[in-house]
Amino acid sequence: MKFTFKQFTVKQERSAMKVGTDGVLLGAWTSLDNQPLSILDIGAGTGIISLLLAQRSLSETIDAVELDENAYEECVDNFEASDWGDRLFCYHTSAQQFAVEIDDTYDLIVSNPPFYTDHFKSENKARNKARFTDSLSFKDLTKAVSKLLSSHGIFTLIIPFKEETNFISIASEHHLFPNKICRVKGNINSEIKRSLIEFSLINSKVSVEELILENSRHHYTEKYKNLVKDFYLKL
Numbered sequence: 001m002k003f004t005f006k007q008f009t010v011k012q013e014r015s016a017m018k019v020g021t022d023g024v025l026l027g028a029w030t031s032l033d034n035q036p037l038s039i040l041d042i043g044a045g046t047g048i049i050s051l052l053l054a055q056r057s058l059s060e061t062i063d064a065v066e067l068d069e070n071a072y073e074e075c076v077d078n079f080e081a082s083d084w085g086d087r088l089f090c091y092h093t094s095a096q097q098f099a100v101e102i103d104d105t106y107d108l109i110v111s112n113p114p115f116y117t118d119h120f121k122s123e124n125k126a127r128n129k130a131r132f133t134d135s136l137s138f139k140d141l142t143k144a145v146s147k148l149l150s151s152h153g154i155f156t157l158i159i160p161f162k163e164e165t166n167f168i169s170i171a172s173e174h175h176l177f178p179n180k181i182c183r184v185k186g187n188i189n190s191e192i193k194r195s196l197i198e199f200s201l202i203n204s205k206v207s208v209e210e211l212i213l214e215n216s217r218h219h220y221t222e223k224y225k226n227l228v229k230d231f232y233l234k235l
Helices: 021-029 048-056 069-081 095-101 125-131 138-148 161-172 222-228
Strands: 002-004 009-011 038-042 061-066 088-092 106-111 149-160 177-187 192-200 207-216
Touching (some): 021 192, 038 048, 038 138, 048 061, 048 069, 048 088, 048 106, 061 069, 069 088, 095 138, 106 138, 138 149, 138 161, 149 161, 161 177, 207 222
Parallel strands (some): 038 061, 038 106, 106 149
Antiparallel strands (some): 149 192, 177 192
């Protein structure tokens, strides 16, 4: 099972979480205005977000952290098969352990973290690990980010809209403050589903925008197409 983008292909047979809209949105929306020399992807899965950022940037170092063994191995395969294999590296460890062992800091940290806290778990342990906060709580994530982020760096992630206020509150305890928020809706009439948030160590006025994906079924908005057109084959 593979997912083919314009400049790379993602194998996803073994990873619990397959290529989805959330990862692509985060990889496309994340700002590179600070021209990061180093990037860290926490909870890399297949490596999709790292690969999108490798395509978009000239960053010398793009590291990834993945705890699940099958996902880690697949991520490594996807990195090596890409045109940017010399800049991409995946560590088989937890974000918590990585933060303890690594002294380096990163100019950009991204994460599509586990975020389910109130849903019934499946019998698939790997999928549960990827989806539920047991393996990486919001508190543990923000604690790791606060240690690993450079003084001028930014941290971006995508979470359910219903967790936005809670996550911002937890992040503030570790001196991470929201700078930009993009709230995502499937269509004009649907509820807000996701929040893309950019944090930094600087407490500033928050810029808020909205992104609607579709005008109607499979008819995408211009704003969404402009965001992802460099990646998807059909756009």
